[in-house]
Amino acid sequence: MSTVGVTPRQGFGFTDGILPGKCPSRTVLDHVTSKWGVLVLVALFEESLRWGQLHRVVDGISEKMLAQTLKVLEADGFVLRVAQPIIPPRVDYSLTARGRELTERLLPLMDWIAVNADEILSTPPR
Amino acid sequence: MSTVGVTPRQGFGFTDGILPGKCPSRTVLDHVTSKWGVLVLVALFEESLRWGQLHRVVDGISEKMLAQTLKVLEADGFVLRVAQPIIPPRVDYSLTARGRELTERLLPLMDWIAVNADEILSTPPR
DNA sequence: CAGCATCCGGAAAGATACTG
DNA sequence: CAGTATCTTTCCGGATGCTG
Numbered sequence: 439m440s441t442v443g444v445t446p447r448q449g450f451g452f453t454d455g456i457l458p459g460k461c462p463s464r465t466v467l468d469h470v471t472s473k474w475g476v477l478v479l480v481a482l483f484e485e486s487l488r489w490g491q492l493h494r495v496v497d498g499i500s501e502k503m504l505a506q507t508l509k510v511l512e513a514d515g516f517v518l519r520v521a522q523p524i525i526p527p528r529v530d531y532s533l534t535a536r537g538r539e540l541t542e543r544l545l546p547l548m549d550w551i552a553v554n555a556d557e558i559l560s561t562p563p564r
Numbered sequence: 565m566s567t568v569g570v571t572p573r574q575g576f577g578f579t580d581g582i583l584p585g586k587c588p589s590r591t592v593l594d595h596v597t598s599k600w601g602v603l604v605l606v607a608l609f610e611e612s613l614r615w616g617q618l619h620r621v622v623d624g625i626s627e628k629m630l631a632q633t634l635k636v637l638e639a640d641g642f643v644l645r646v647a648q649p650i651i652p653p654r655v656d657y658s659l660t661a662r663g664r665e666l667t668e669r670l671l672p673l674m675d676w677i678a679v680n681a682d683e684i685l686s687t688p689p690r
Numbered sequence: 691c692a693g694c695a696t697c698c699g700g701a702a703a704g705a706t707a708c709t710g
Numbered sequence: 711c712a713g714t715a716t717c718t719t720t721c722c723g724g725a726t727g728c729t730g
Contacts, residue, residue: 455623497581
């Protein structure tokens, strides 16, 4: 059963909204569904990647947004950053256990979208 | 198994990126993970709602963004809009079968976030 | 040269007033 | 009631610079 407050008569309270405007869940949701958050998380699901690899794999992301997205995901404890003090620098990014839990819930969504996207965009709104 | 291209050695091709920059999946993903898309979809999962109800239930959304979000979700065939030609106007929004399929994949994510958000934001990044 | 930080212009989001 | 129009603010992307 859902716990996000969408089941009015089953005891969760509907009139207060889906999630209160200023609650931690909203903040985390914004981080995850930020423009690049989902793609970065999915990119790191299979294996850890270096900065440059991420930049190539997450097609279209700017360096600025990659840095910003990684910072937020790291601060939330989803992504682990390991920097080697060498020249040239080498920085590896990977998912934490928490990040893997989250991304596992993201993959069914991504798969469904990947399968249905063509039909969705080609179907006139009836 | 995931089909979004994150399993390099299992046959999906990794070096091309998670999802090509200009593909339908990216467009749909952007629509769904837009700032308010997820919350509107979840709000409509249990029951259809009128404009005013949506505005109250999706706490914090502006009228402009509610209108814009609903238009996009309607154009994608996730949301059905039924307007009664009466005064005062009455417009009901509900999920289509497609919208329900999608939102079913969203609820596990929302539930996980709702359960873990407090710990996520209170834990220092280690 | 890899991995960022900073600055700037355009685009998207937010607040609020107004209309049919 | 259910939206649009308008204005302000915040955000995104690109270019550039810096550091070892």
